[in-house]
Amino acid sequence: MIAGRAESTSALTCIIDNQPAHDAYLRWGYTVMGEIKHATALFVYGTLQFDAVLEALLGRIPKRATASAPGWRAAALVGRVYPGLVAAPGYASPGLRLTDLSRRERGILDAFEDDRYDLREVELTSGGRGLAYVWPDGDVCGENWDAEQFKALHLQEYAARCARIAPRLAAEAGL
Structure with a gap:
């Protein structure tokens, strides 16, 4: 009734x-x-590895475990402080496996990464597979992205920017 x-x-x-x-x-x-x-875990390899960025975007730090993606590398990108995951035989991109994201949180992260990235399933050395935001092409540097350099030079400002845009991202995600 x-x-x-x-x-x-x-x-x-x-x-x-x-x-x-x-x-x-x-x-x-x-x-x-x-x-x-x-639900498939999300493999993150760049700025989303940092607690300050996750906290700013999601309001919490999801459960995570160390992982790597063989056959991929986190490449530095021309004119950007964040990396792109690109196919690279012989490499294994280090990162984290986020395992307890809600549908709302996934929507926020999808909106954050936007159309520049393709969401693809990748194999992980930790076992199993995970979804990852893969950089399609263009603007890829020959060197790998440097997480420690990002942390020292850009993390604080980047996390503050993420906190400012998080409400808009949630709205864009329709949540």
């Missing part, structure tokens, strides 16, 4: 990774209208 009228069908929304709830709905006679997929 919805607002005093009988409904011929109803829908339930289940949190994506809630397999026990999914199984219970089937036992109770509901029809599942789509596949339940487990």
Whole structure:
């Protein structure tokens, strides 16, 4: 019954990774209208490795673990303080695996990275796979991005900028 009228069908929304709830709905006679997929971790290799940036954008520090992506490198980009992940046989880009991002937080990070990056699944040496923001092409320097140099020269100002734009990013993400 919805607002005093009988409904011929109803829908339930289940949190994506809630397999026990999914199984219970089937036992109770509901029809599942789509596949339940487990959320994939996000592999970050540049500015999103820094607590100050994550805190500024998301308001918290997600759970994370050290990881690397073989066959990729975090390349310095012409005129930018942030890197781009580019294919590079023989390399393994160091980074972090963020494992507990909410849908809202993923939307904010997607809006932050915007259309300049492609979201792709990459293999991780820590086991499994993760999604990563991959730089498509252009403006790639021959050298790798230097996280320590970024931390020393740009992190404070960059994190402050992230805090200023976070509300707009959340709005753009439709959250």
